[in-house]
Amino acid sequence: MRLRRAPTQYKPVSRIAVGGMAEVWRGTATFEGGDEYPVAIKRVLPSITDPVFRAMFKDEARLGMTLRHPNIVPVYDARDIGGTYLMIMELVDGDSLKGLLDRAFEAGRPMPEPTALYIAQQLAAGLAYAHTAVDAQGQHMKIIHRDVSPHNLLLGKNGVVKLTDFGLADASDNSALGEGMIGGKFGYLAPEIVRQEPHGQAVDIFALGVILWEMLAGRRLFHGRDDAETVRKVAACEVPPLPAINPRVSQAVDELVRHTLQSQPVNRIPTAGDFADEAAALLARIDAEVGPKDVQLLMGLHSVMKARKSEARSAASLQEEMDVAHMLSAELDAFAAAQQGKTLELGAQPLDPNAFGIASLFSGSGVGPITPKR
């Protein structure tokens, strides 16, 4: 899918995150006439030359450009800039659920039940769509995300809940991920993966259950001192009843979580669509009003907490805290704007911010959009 007018340039503005393989930037897309719109730019680190990883990045870009759903981050464009792979996505201005949960875990504070269930319901809706998606030929793509985790669930200050990072996703037999390769974060793996059994889309549903449990408990579910211990805990699949940890969790929601966290996939809630429907029915009973505004509120509080860091929180009214969040985000925006003209450090090498400009890219040799595999 293309934007109606092609941007003439992409510019990185500030770095959001950097991992072992790629980094994600907040950036802008400039259009003819000079209009600028915010985008997120994911870039493979220059040190990554492994063809398997590069093929996986192409798979990720291809899937991201194909999938269109309110709960999935859309990829607009993918580029090969003289060997550097870029992916241009919608910028979700907010944080990952991990950013939010880290703080909640520190404080030992669970999320309110309606908000947690709403976030899980939105994630399930995105998964249900991906799991049933068909390609241009009408063939079921059999997508498995394989890395459903708080890192890859983005929450916007505007209240959106979107799944991203289809970097390990498996679309039927068209995946660069080799047989026997294990992806995903250990604490969110499904027991059948640890048992080295054949597995399918149910692994994503299990991860969804872990995420909901953690939001409601205010602590990690499967987390050992090292990866080996974490994996042992996943295999044992002991799930403490939520109401014993957080008395505000209702029996009905605990039952849904238990149905999702079954060790054997055959005992698990069958599809992400079933989960989304059940969660929606429960929400209608618990709090029919819950929705994007609750995520907005959560993100407002989160940015205040982030700014105050260790400062103890008073019992100030929510409205007061929201006002502070507003002020802080304006300050951050001004800071980002001031950075824009300067040379930015990209990985090890200082790079001209205009280096991502498309016009200059196409004047080079052999540069073009990444070609989808089929």
Ligand SMILES: Nc1ncnc2c1ncn2[C@@H]1O[C@H](COP(=O)(O)OP(=O)(O)O)[C@@H](O)[C@H]1O
């Ligand atoms: N479209 C986006 N908008 C805003 N932040 C994003 C976006 N995509 C990724 N991020 C941030 O970057 C982090 C890593 O992105 P991800 O695509 O998951 O990369 P990786 O493959 O390294 O895990 C996310 O956890 C999130 O904080």
Ligand SMILES: [Mg+2]
């Ligand atoms: Mg990720």
